[in-house]
Amino acid sequence: MPEHPAHVAPRGPRRIAHVLVDSPLPQLDRLFDYVVPPELADEAAPGVRVKVPLRSAGRVIQGFIVALGEEADEERALSEIDTVVSAAAVLPDRLYRLARAVADRAAGSANDVLRLAVPRRMVRAEKAWLAQTTSASAEEAPMEASSLERARDILGEYPGLDDALEASGRVALDARPGVSGSVPAWASLLAAAAVARLARGESAVIAVPDHRDLARLEAALAELAPAESVVRLDAELPAQERYANYLRTLDEAPVIAIGNRSVVYAPVTRLGLLALWDDGDSLFDEPLAPYVHARDAALVRQSLEGGALVFCGHSRSSDVQRLVEIGFLTEPAPARRVTPKIVLGAPQDTPATGRIPSAAFRSAREAIASGPVLVQVARPGYAPTLVCGECRAPARCAHCGGPLFAPARGATPTCAWCARDARGWQCSQCEATTVRLASSGSERTADELGRAFAGVRVVVADGAHPVETVDGSPALVIATRGAEPVAEGGYRAVLLLDGDRMLQAPDLRIGESCLRWWSNAAALAAPGAPVHLVAVTGPVARALATWSQPAYARGELLERAPLKMPPAVRIARIEGDAPQVDEALVRLGADAPRLAPDAVIGPVPAPEVSGRKRARALVRFEYALGPAVAASLRASVVAAAVSSRARRVRGPAEPGRSRPPANTLSVRLDVADPEL
DNA sequence: AGCACGCCGACT
DNA sequence: GTCGGCGTGCTC
Numbered sequence: 134m135p136e137h138p139a140h141v142a143p144r145g146p147r148r149i150a151h152v153l154v155d156s157p158l159p160q161l162d163r164l165f166d167y168v169v170p171p172e173l174a175d176e177a178a179p180g181v182r183v184k185v186p187l188r189s190a191g192r193v194i195q196g197f198i199v200a201l202g203e204e205a206d207e208e209r210a211l212s213e214i215d216t217v218v219s220a221a222a223v224l225p226d227r228l229y230r231l232a233r234a235v236a237d238r239a240a241g242s243a244n245d246v247l248r249l250a251v252p253r254r255m256v257r258a259e260k261a262w263l264a265q266t267t268s269a270s271a272e273e274a275p276m277e278a279s280s281l282e283r284a285r286d287i288l289g290e291y292p293g294l295d296d297a298l299e300a301s302g303r304v305a306l307d308a309r310p311g312v313s314g315s316v317p318a319w320a321s322l323l324a325a326a327a328v329a330r331l332a333r334g335e336s337a338v339i340a341v342p343d344h345r346d347l348a349r350l351e352a353a354l355a356e357l358a359p360a361e362s363v364v365r366l367d368a369e370l371p372a373q374e375r376y377a378n379y380l381r382t383l384d385e386a387p388v389i390a391i392g393n394r395s396v397v398y399a400p401v402t403r404l405g406l407l408a409l410w411d412d413g414d415s416l417f418d419e420p421l422a423p424y425v426h427a428r429d430a431a432l433v434r435q436s437l438e439g440g441a442l443v444f445c446g447h448s449r450s451s452d453v454q455r456l457v458e459i460g461f462l463t464e465p466a467p468a469r470r471v472t473p474k475i476v477l478g479a480p481q482d483t484p485a486t487g488r489i490p491s492a493a494f495r496s497a498r499e500a501i502a503s504g505p506v507l508v509q510v511a512r513p514g515y516a517p518t519l520v521c522g523e524c525r526a527p528a529r530c531a532h533c534g535g536p537l538f539a540p541a542r543g544a545t546p547t548c549a550w551c552a553r554d555a556r557g558w559q560c561s562q563c564e565a566t567t568v569r570l571a572s573s574g575s576e577r578t579a580d581e582l583g584r585a586f587a588g589v590r591v592v593v594a595d596g597a598h599p600v601e602t603v604d605g606s607p608a609l610v611i612a613t614r615g616a617e618p619v620a621e622g623g624y625r626a627v628l629l630l631d632g633d634r635m636l637q638a639p640d641l642r643i644g645e646s647c648l649r650w651w652s653n654a655a656a657l658a659a660p661g662a663p664v665h666l667v668a669v670t671g672p673v674a675r676a677l678a679t680w681s682q683p684a685y686a687r688g689e690l691l692e693r694a695p696l697k698m699p700p701a702v703r704i705a706r707i708e709g710d711a712p713q714v715d716e717a718l719v720r721l722g723a724d725a726p727r728l729a730p731d732a733v734i735g736p737v738p739a740p741e742v743s744g745r746k747r748a749r750a751l752v753r754f755e756y757a758l759g760p761a762v763a764a765s766l767r768a769s770v771v772a773a774a775v776s777s778r779a780r781r782v783r784g785p786a787e788p789g790r791s792r793p794p795a796n797t798l799s800v801r802l803d804v805a806d807p808e809l
Numbered sequence: 810a811g812c813a814c815g816c817c818g819a820c821t
Numbered sequence: 822g823t824c825g826g827c828g829t830g831c832t833c
Contacts, residue, residue: 165833
């Protein structure tokens with residue numbers, strides 16, 4: 134029994150709150166302990182927002198109580214919690230653990246992950262939620278027996294899938310091509326999987342790349358799931374609704390949460406299914422720190438919370454294929470293989486009009502009598518690139534040197550950078566004054582085909598003019614890749630036009646991307662409708678023609694392994710003040726001695742920031758070394774942030790100019806384009 | 810980020 | 822003998 138001085142009243146153990154403070158500083162990315170004062174004891178529960186004193190960032194800072202504890206009174210000096218912001222427990226323990234694990238994997242801060250997961254607080258929505266949870270909580274939405282039966286029918290197309298899902302399996306699922314009504318088959322499949330989990334009282338989370346896919350998934354769920362159980366979580370929602378929906382996922386009653394990349398963090402209760410549609414889409418690549426791809430976040434989450442994990446697509450990303458090959462994912466096969474009818478243009482097939490071979494043209498002409506025909510092109514606009522009419526050099530803006538394009542038929546060339554029109558243009562190479570259209574955009578294709586198919590309705594769909602669906606009546610639908618509308622009953626013919634141009638992009642993954650774009654467009658065809666891939670030969674064309682996307686992904690992986698390119702290995706990029714980059718590499722050598730001798734590329738000089746010499750390096754590492762590499766790089770980031778007095782050197786040098794990054798060392802894991 | 814602590818030069 | 826420069830380190 135410890136002695137107490139007479140003037141201090143002996144007290145029992147005190148309540149302690151472990152608090153995650155909301156600060157961007159990497160050195161504060163850990164839990165801080167505070168005393169819970171007796172008057173806050175009722176409200177200070179795990180998950181609530183609090184304000185706490187911290188010797189920085191003003192006097193008080195926002196944070197979340199992550200957990201509570203007790204300890205003897207006199208062990209150490211602690212500050213008290215200042216305020217409980219609201220009694221709403223909006224950060225459940227499972228979400229904190231997920232954020233922590235995802236941040237650790239990416240050498241980032243838990244706060245940065247939580248910023249993606251927890252929408253901005255809206256007091257009105259929060260009050261409504263608090264009132265509702267206390268009165269009518271945990272009421273389960275009734276599920277119609279016929280819906281569940283339909284869901285089971287759909288899942289039955291893949292013998293073994295239901296078992297795999299029940300056993301919290303992890304699967305790579307090749308979606309059946311086709312549409313029923315205006316709903317693509319993939320959307321019905323994922324909706325059915327979600328409904329099957331919901332029927333067992335478990336939640337589902339489904340992430341899709343963009344809002345058009347979200348609308349399709351929503352349509353599929355409308356046919357199968359109780360409306361009260363489907364919760365949209367995406368950035369397009371009004372702030373109040375978004376926060377209300379977030380709070381809804383915290384309820385005891387299971388939900389189907391759908392949205393774009395960050396929905397993978399939705400903190401639903403009893404996660405039974407976590408699914409990604411079309412994981413090869415670059416929209417799943419998170420552009421905010423710590424830059425974690427939704428696929429990786431999903432992998433981390435499934436390892437923590439269990440439940441089934443599904444990567445579904447018409448094509449196979451090399452990343453998912455890697456997981457298949459190491460035995461992490463299984464591939465449930467469909468009972469009946471359904472493939473679109475792909476027609477590769479014969480080399481001797483001469484174009485009847487413009488860039489369309491005669492066979493494809495005939496095919497379109499026959500099909501258009503009975504319904505819509507899809508024409509996929511690479512780029513929007515009229516003529517996206519212009520060249521000199523004489524010497525064929527790219528036409529450049531006289532003012533800024535930017536590339537010129539033609540906004541419409543016969544229009545004056547315009548600069549793509551500065552938007553000036555190039556009246557009186559003259560070639561800088563040969564002084565000619567005429568330009569030539571070097572490429573066709575969707576508008577020009579629509580123009581040309583509209584004349585060839587006189588009297589037919591023409592629909593143009595691209596990023597700027599999105600079209601969700603078209604009906605089943607005859608129409609020419611010209612769409613840029615990725616923007617294809619769904620046609621009711623499927624397209625009667627599909628023409629994939631600019632394949633050769635698309636394949637030429639200087640991108641490590643261009644083959645994979647093209648196969649994805651083409652497969653997704655082909656999947657919109659009606660059963661038996663011809664899909665013409667024009668002017669492309671080689672492995673990607675063969676993979677499409679034989680509908681063997683997994684085999685193509687496998688080939689990609691085999692090619693990249695000896696080159697040490699992702700996803701065969703992981704790659705980290707380190708950038709910062711030259712001495713700190715050097716220091717980080719030294720530390721890495723000590724922390725991860727099993728790194729290959731050629732793991733580090735660089736460092737090379739990077740552009741100076743306010744007069745400081747900067748450097749950049751890449752590190753290639755095996756997946757097994759991930760934890761060691763991430764921890765080491767994180768330690769370097771913290772060390773650099775703590776010791777950095779660089780910003781003081783800056784002083785009065787530049788008044789209002791853009792300030793250099795707060796951290797003098799920045800680290801990014803799993804870079805998509807491994808360029809120094 | 811901010812703010813306190815601490816160890817050398819100029820001061821009433 | 823004291824005030825205050827900013828370099829260094831930490832934040833419950």
